[in-house]
Amino acid sequence: MGQLPNLLLAGLSTGSVYALVALGFNVIFKSTGAINFAQGEWVMMGGMVAAAGHAAQWPLGLAVLLAVVTVMVTGILSERVILRQLARPGPLVVTLVMIAIAICTKSLVMLVLGKNPASLPGFSGSTPIDWGGLRIHPQTLWIIGITCLVMVGAHAFFERSILGRAMRAVAAQPEAAALCGIDPRMAMALAFALAAATGALAGAIITPLTLTSFDYGTVLGFKGFSAAMLGGMGSLPGALVGGILLGSLESLAGGLISSHFKDAVAFLALLLTLFLRPAGVLGKGEVERV
Amino acid sequence: MASLQIDDLCVDFGGLRAVNALGFTAAEGTIKGVIGPNGAGKTTLFNAISGFVRPSRGSVRLDGIDISTLASHERASRGLSRTFQNLQLIPDMSVLENVMLGSHASLRAAWGASLLGLARREELAAEALALEKLELLGLADRSAVPASDLGFADAKLLEIARALAGCPRVLLLDEPLAGVPLEEQNRVVEIVRAINRTGVTIVLVEHNMRVVMQVCDEIVVMHHGAWLAEGSPADVAQSPEVIAAYLGTAHGAAPGTAPGTTQGTAAGAAYPQTDAAGHGTRGNHA
8 A cells, every 4th residue: 555655746746847838828928818729849848858958968957958948948949930920819819829820830840850759867866765664766866856947936926026926917918008108018028938948847857767759839828828717817826726636536546547648637627627616726716817 | 217109099980080190208207197987988099009009000009119919928028007997806816826817918928937847936926916016006915805895996097907916117097096085096106106116107188187187297188089189287277178078068168277176176066976086075185
């Protein structure tokens, strides 16, 4: 009966990654009202670029940094080059355009980096740590630690920094924010940069455990979206709660029922959320978007 | 100090012309009142000046420079700010944080620099400026309270504080007294005057005629989106066209010639919510 703690630990680690992906969904949802369906592709791209960097003999840390910067630039370019051309970037239009960008990103990665699965070594090797019957892959600790750091950082950014508060103002009162001198397009570009960077980081830290390939993004994006909905779209703590909850449920379902059932959990969770509590676990009754 | 000049301004919503060939100037350092019956297009005018709606013709000039093609945030950084008829505060931010938002118009650091934490000194300066504005509006002791906890009058003052944090040269006030309890109205009026004394040109839309007459240097009257009359409060109050517009032509020759009181009564009839204020005797010791 050492199974349950191990399953929960595995759930915590994949859940952390889902939380990071959900965070990306939330940041863009907050600033544009749109669902960014390219988020999953950014995660995949993060893993692929980090793996390519590593394959080119870059030090691991530098390869991860390369991944974050590359994907961040991709995110900014998506906003600058494509979304900025839209006369009125309404939520639905942005969502649709992001689906197109997702498909292009996926194809681009496939063309440049190839169709083969890629991998990264664990940041601190891959010898499991035995901790009272609990077998912990060291990468799990990296994932949980980095997720905690990013979550705390995101919270501090949106609560404390003048820039983060400006982004919240654009989301809550766009007209008043504009007259405060805040450029709404700048806020949008910043949201895309942050979401892309978070996604890339998620992709880079999960790759040592799961491998990655050009077609991993769609599923990961869907899981992250489900986690965001489960926790409450637009809520930062919601991303964390939704991610961990979904990761744990998935891991338990996979371990206790059947591993074939694993991917269905996210669909079920999404449907149940939509049926029973559309605002999510931490949502405020209605989706807040003006 | 700066002047605001509107020329031949037209705003169309589909087939409806909400603002029709309107022109007026708010001279440097003055308070210009914009009045007119409900639906006259006053808020649309403000929206066009601040860049939320595109005029189909005409221009808006700040210090002689045409700003009518600029985006709202660019107008803000050139010294234009405004408050809103229905409050647009960020409820889950503190009073101080709301005011600090306003200072973006005067922040010089690039976004990238702020993101990397290189603009710390400027953020501290923004905080000091925000506190100073809160002091001016008498809200300094509530700076840490969430904006949603403020009473309506204080919330309106908070919007003004936020607008001031951008160091505007021209400030548009959209009904700063609407919904403010009678006993607090004089506080708002005194603050509007104090802001004006610091050199800020003010354009004021307000339904409370007593206050408009008292506080404005000049008034422009709008009717059906168009210019109807313009001049000193006394001139405007005596203008037969203005009285007709408010009361309908049948009452064009309404009795009473004392400027302030006539207009006060007229407005009282047209706008029930100002009735109390129009006839109120207390609180007006200015």
